[in-house]
Amino acid sequence: MRSLPYACVSPSGIRAYAQTMDVVTGLLDGPRARGAFLLRSHLRAPWGMRIEDEAPLTVVPVLRGRAWVGPATNDGDPGEFLETGDVVLLRGPEHYVVADRPQTAPTVVVGPTDQCRAIDGGPSPMQVFGVRSWGNDLEGETVIITGTYPLDGAVGRRILRALPHRLVLRRGDVDATLVELLAREVVHDLPGQEAVLDRLLDLLLITCLRAWLDRADAPGWYRADADPAVGAALRLIHHDPARGWTVEMLAREAGLSRAAFARRFTALVGDAPMAYLTGWRLDLAADMLLADDATIASVARAVGYSSPFALSAAFKRVRGVSPAEHRRRVA
Structure with missing residues (x-):
C-alpha cells in the first residue's frame, strides 16, 4: 500500500x-517525488518532441535558449514561447508538444513509461550524452530539464485540479538558484542522488505554486x-x-x-x-x-x-x- x-x-x-x-x-506539503523522472535535454534547431507520458504533472525549466510548448492537437491553442529562466507546469494527462517553434513537426514521441521512439518509426534523432542527459546536439543552443511525477494525496490533488493545463512562470517569478542547483545535480550519479533530485524537484514545484497562488487567477x-x-x-x-x-x-x-x-x-x-x-x-x-x-x-x-x-x-x-x-x- x-x-x-x-x-x-x-x-x-x-x-x-x-x-x-x-x-x-x-x-x-503534498508534493513528494519518489524516483521522479528527470532528464536534461540539449537541443539544436530544428527539434520537436511529442510528449504522451500522461504524467499528472510535469515541470520544465528552460536553462538556456528558447522553446515553444503547445497542445498536441490543433485545438486553436497557439501555445507559448519559453525563454531562458522560464518554468512551465503542464497538467496531464493531455499530450503536448515541445519544439524550437510551432512550425517544427515532432520527430520523437515520449510514451507513458518514458519510452522514446521516432515518430515515423525510423531511428531516433536523440542520443544519450551521459547521466540523465540526452538530445540531438550536446552543444545545442537550447537546454531544458524535464521533471515528471504524480502527486500523492487527495489534498495535494486539490491544487492539481485547480491548476490550468499549462502554467508559465516567467524569469524572476521563480528562484533561479533552485533551477541552477537542479541543473547541476541532475547529471550527477552520487550516493543518495535520487533523493536529492526528488527533493529539489519538490522545492522547485512548491516555489512555482506559491508564485502562482499570489496571482489574481489563483483558486x-x-x-x-x-x-x-x-x-x-x-x-x-x-x-x-x-x-x-x-x-x-x-x-x-x-x-x-x-x-x-x-x-x-x-x-x-x-x-x-x-x-x-x-x-x-x-x-x-x-x-x-x-x-x-x-x-x-x-x-x-x-x-x-x-x-x-x-x-x-x-x-x-x-x-x-x-x-x-x-x-x-x-x-
Missing part, C-alpha cells in the same frame, strides 16, 4: 492530521483565506472537519447572518459552505484511507461522519467509487 505523503498515518494520529492540515499547508478558496469572515470559516473547517458544522454555526463564528454568510462564502470560494465542507472531508478521507492501519470507521470519525456507512455513501456519491475500491485503485 502506498504511504501517505503526510506525517500522521497511525489511527491515533488521524484526528491530529485532520485538525492541523489547512488547505494551503496541504497543497504545499477562490485560496483568495478567500484573506477575507475576515470567510477566511475564518475556512480555517474552522480545515482545523476541525469532524465537528458537526452547519451554515448557521459557521455564520455565527464569522459574525454574519446565515444568508449573508452563505452568499459571501459561495461568491468567494466558488462552492456553497456545506459543499465545500463535504469536499474537504472526502479529500482528507481519501488520503487517510491509504494508511495501512486505517479503518473506514476510524477515518469516518476523524472527518465528521457518524458511521462507516455514512462515509462510504458520501464517498461513492461524490467520487463514484467506494472507499475500498479507492484503496485498491491507488494500491
